[in-house]
Amino acid sequence: MHVFRWKAIIPLGLLLVLMGAGWYLLLDSAVRRGIEVVGTALVGAKVDLEEADVRLAEGAVILRGLLVTNPDAPMTNLFQLDEVVADLNLRPLLQKKIFIDTIAVRGLRFGTPRATSGAIPNPDPEGGALRRQIDEWSRRVPVPDFSLDGLSGTVNVAAIRPENLQTPALARGIQSAADSARDAWMAQLQALNPTPLIDSARALAERLQGASLRSLGLGFVRSVRSLRTTVSGLTTLRSGIDQLVQDVSGGVETLQRRVSDLPNARAADLASARNLLQIPSLDAPDISPALFTDLALERIQPVLYWARMAERYVPPGLDPRRRPGPSRARRAGSDVEFPTERGYAGLTIAFAEIDLRLEGEGASAGAYRVHIEDFSSEPSVHGRPIRISVSRTEAGSGPDAVHLEAVLDHVTSAIRDSVNLRITGFPLPAVTLPGIGAHMDLGAGVNQLSLVRIGDTVAGQWLWSSSQVSWDRASMGSGRVNDLLWRTLSALRDVQVEVGVSGDLTGPTLSVRSNVASEISRSLRRELATEVAAAERRVRAEVERLVAQPIADARSRVAEVEATVQGLAADYRRQLDQVRADLEARLRDLGRD
Amino acid sequence: MLLLRLLQKLVKTLNSDGTPGQVALGIAMGSALGLTPLVNLHNLLILGAVFLLNVSFPAAMLGWIAFAPIGFLFDPWFDAIGNALLADATGLVPLWTMLYNVPVIPLSNYNNTVVLGSLVGWVVLFAPIFFVARLGVAWYRTHVLPRLLNTRIFRFIRASKLYNFYQLFQTD
Numbered sequence: 001m002h003v004f005r006w007k008a009i010i011p012l013g014l015l016l017v018l019m020g021a022g023w024y025l026l027l028d029s030a031v032r033r034g035i036e037v038v039g040t041a042l043v044g045a046k047v048d049l050e051e052a053d054v055r056l057a058e059g060a061v062i063l064r065g066l067l068v069t070n071p072d073a074p075m076t077n078l079f080q081l082d083e084v085v086a087d088l089n090l091r092p093l094l095q096k097k098i099f100i101d102t103i104a105v106r107g108l109r110f111g112t113p114r115a116t117s118g119a120i121p122n123p124d125p126e127g128g129a130l131r132r133q134i135d136e137w138s139r140r141v142p143v144p145d146f147s148l149d150g151l152s153g154t155v156n157v158a159a160i161r162p163e164n165l166q167t168p169a170l171a172r173g174i175q176s177a178a179d180s181a182r183d184a185w186m187a188q189l190q191a192l193n194p195t196p197l198i199d200s201a202r203a204l205a206e207r208l209q210g211a212s213l214r215s216l217g218l219g220f221v222r223s224v225r226s227l228r229t230t231v232s233g234l235t236t237l238r239s240g241i242d243q244l245v246q247d248v249s250g251g252v253e254t255l256q257r258r259v260s261d262l263p264n265a266r267a268a269d270l271a272s273a274r275n276l277l278q279i280p281s282l283d284a285p286d287i288s289p290a291l292f293t294d295l296a297l298e299r300i301q302p303v304l305y306w307a308r309m310a311e312r313y314v315p316p317g318l319d320p321r322r323r324p325g326p327s328r329a330r331r332a333g334s335d336v337e338f339p340t341e342r343g344y345a346g347l348t349i350a351f352a353e354i355d356l357r358l359e360g361e362g363a364s365a366g367a368y369r370v371h372i373e374d375f376s377s378e379p380s381v382h383g384r385p386i387r388i389s390v391s392r393t394e395a396g397s398g399p400d401a402v403h404l405e406a407v408l409d410h411v412t413s414a415i416r417d418s419v420n421l422r423i424t425g426f427p428l429p430a431v432t433l434p435g436i437g438a439h440m441d442l443g444a445g446v447n448q449l450s451l452v453r454i455g456d457t458v459a460g461q462w463l464w465s466s467s468q469v470s471w472d473r474a475s476m477g478s479g480r481v482n483d484l485l486w487r488t489l490s491a492l493r494d495v496q497v498e499v500g501v502s503g504d505l506t507g508p509t510l511s512v513r514s515n516v517a518s519e520i521s522r523s524l525r526r527e528l529a530t531e532v533a534a535a536e537r538r539v540r541a542e543v544e545r546l547v548a549q550p551i552a553d554a555r556s557r558v559a560e561v562e563a564t565v566q567g568l569a570a571d572y573r574r575q576l577d578q579v580r581a582d583l584e585a586r587l588r589d590l591g592r593d
Numbered sequence: 594m595l596l597l598r599l600l601q602k603l604v605k606t607l608n609s610d611g612t613p614g615q616v617a618l619g620i621a622m623g624s625a626l627g628l629t630p631l632v633n634l635h636n637l638l639i640l641g642a643v644f645l646l647n648v649s650f651p652a653a654m655l656g657w658i659a660f661a662p663i664g665f666l667f668d669p670w671f672d673a674i675g676n677a678l679l680a681d682a683t684g685l686v687p688l689w690t691m692l693y694n695v696p697v698i699p700l701s702n703y704n705n706t707v708v709l710g711s712l713v714g715w716v717v718l719f720a721p722i723f724f725v726a727r728l729g730v731a732w733y734r735t736h737v738l739p740r741l742l743n744t745r746i747f748r749f750i751r752a753s754k755l756y757n758f759y760q761l762f763q764t765d
Binding site (some may be wrong): 012094332343 | 630632637640641644645646647664665667668669671672675676679680686689690692693694695696698699700702705706707708710
């Protein structure tokens with residue numbers, strides 16, 4: 001019997017040819033479907049592709065009609081592309097890797113409407129969790145209140161209620177802690193009560209007064225042993241009391257520390273009372289955050305989101321990484337990827353050039369050029385950082401300029417990303433100033449962002465600067481103070497708002513500065529310093545009245561507890577020392593015999 | 594019609610065509626198509642081997658059909674095996690990394706937990722499937738087939754028009 005069925009070679013060959021032909025015919029739709037599935041998973045919203053044309057002989061892929069839904073607005077496309085032409089390096093395809101030498105994009109448009117919703121049922125749970133984290137951080141960022149209402153009328157100090165102040169509560173807490181500690185320590189001292197032992201020791205000492213070997217006779221040894229046992233008992237008791245005294249010192253020190261924290265609580269109560277009665281701080285560093293923190297948070301949140309998403313899409317390092325397996329009738333499982341420095345990354349785009357034109361009459365209308373170099377889904381494999389630059393080649397109107405340089409260096413596990421963006425002549429944010437009610441429209445100006453991420457820390461600055469600011473009284477009230485503010489603000493033409501962000505990427509510190517705050521501060525100080533000082537004095541006096549006594553009580557209670565316990569302990573120690581000295585003297589006398 | 598011919602061939606294979614070893618080998622090889630996700634490079638190789646080697650082709654088809662539901666049923670275990678080999682066995686990472694960067698091998702989807710787990714499962718089960726199938730075919734031919742041929746129903750079928758119709762599709 002033959003092992004091989006030679007006559008099956010031709011049917012097998014035919015079958016393989018048939019399969020190859022089928023694969024070739026279905027390749028375009030497979031690529032189209034693959035791009036839609038992978039794109040949808042990455043974006044977290046529907047990605048549609050009208051046509052994919054794979055030309056293996058030419059090493060080219062042409063994509064037509066790519067629509068990428070905006071995950072935050074499913075009836076709008078984040079962007080759409082008319083045509084993408086990619087030159088493929090065919091060799092990496094044998095390793096199931098995609099290496100695009102060059103890519104050219106035509107007909108890129110943003111924010112186009114969709115005919116149907118592009119929402120998907122469970123969009124990107126990881127991205128959602130990240131958004132929630134950033135929202136949580138923004139809620140924790142303190143936004144001080146700024147209100148001038150307290151200066152318009154009389155200062156109602158009766159509104160400051162002792163139950164709303166933290167100092168009296170803290171002081172009462174210290175007093176009750178001191179009382180509890182005193183009770184506990186006194187109980188321990190009672191348990192150690194040395195009086196019976198001291199009395200018996202004194203009796204023994206008196207009994208042996210003037211005694212000698214001769215007078216004691218056979219009782220000599222017993223008397224010496226009794227003396228030694230009593231001295232030993234006294235020593236043990238003294239050690240117990242010493243230990244208790246040490247514990248008392250530690251406890252009193254803790255109570256005193258709490259007492260010394262009370263002035264801080266008093267300062268916090270004063271600030272809270274000022275807020276309650278709406279007496280504003282006139283310091284510019286206090287006013288800026290009150291006016292612009294909301295705006296800063298609104299703008300900085302997406303920046304932080306994408307700074308962290310960049311790490312997810314383009315992870316650093318060479319550790320094996322896991323992705324969900326392909327969708328099929330059988331269980332999908334997971335695909336585990338094993339990148340190495342000597343191979344190809346899953347997706348590499350060596351060079352991409354995108355020319356795009358924004359139509360219309362708006363400030364953003366015009367032609368732009370985007371360059372992307374060394375984009376790689378695994379930069380540690382590709383070995384070079386991703387570089388992106390965007391520039392405006394032709395403005396629709398006016399001398400506007402856009403310049404963006406970004407470097408995403410994920411080659412090593414220590415991420416080093418940087419973004420520098422400068423846009424001039426474009427509309428800047430408009431904001432209604434909280435607590436004042438005036439509406440500020442920055443108009444067209446300079447929008448400049450620089451952000452650096454090194455490892456898990458971030459440092460950046462966002463500056464909006466305009467010399468064409470327009471003001472509207474909007475919901476601003478009337479009266480002397482508001483009129484003063486309006487005169488100050490409406491005279492301002494040059495405005496700078498500077499937002500700083502620094503620290504850990506998961507919870508950076510935000511700082512806000514603006515010349516608007518400096519002008520408000522200067523103006524209020526000039527006109528209202530006397531009123532503010534008088535109002536502050538009244539508030540301070542009222543807070544002081546409510547907190548001074550509790551603070552004094554707490555301080556004296558701690559001192560009293562210390563004196564009581566330590567005094568009794570000292571008395572015990574003195575008696576113990578005295579009687580032990582007597583007994584030791586008796587022992588020495590007997591020893592001489 | 595193709596299905597009927599396949600069925601006919603299958604009956605013939607079980608009854609007389611080929612040795613029990615050829616039939617059992619066909620079933621064991623065909624079981625790979627059922628146990629592992631079908632559209633994968635290793636299944637193309639196995640199909641080629643079934644064509645080229647002197648094993649029973651209908652038996653391979655029988656193996657495929659019989660083991661496909663078992664494949665679905667065993668998927669959680671295959672996933673766990675693949676996971677243990679690809680993700681947990683750190684000693685194997687250099688091997689997987691090397692294979693991941695060798696041309697053609699990544700096209701086999703070996704780095705998918707279900708594909709690798711089921712392939713390993715099939716390799717482990719190959720010998721038991723082969724031996725059990727060989728014993729089963731031999732036992733069927735000596736004990737079941739003679740009795741079956743003598744049953745009233747079988748005699749009725751053989752005498753009926755249905756059997757004549759069946760004979761029409763006999764190739765030899």
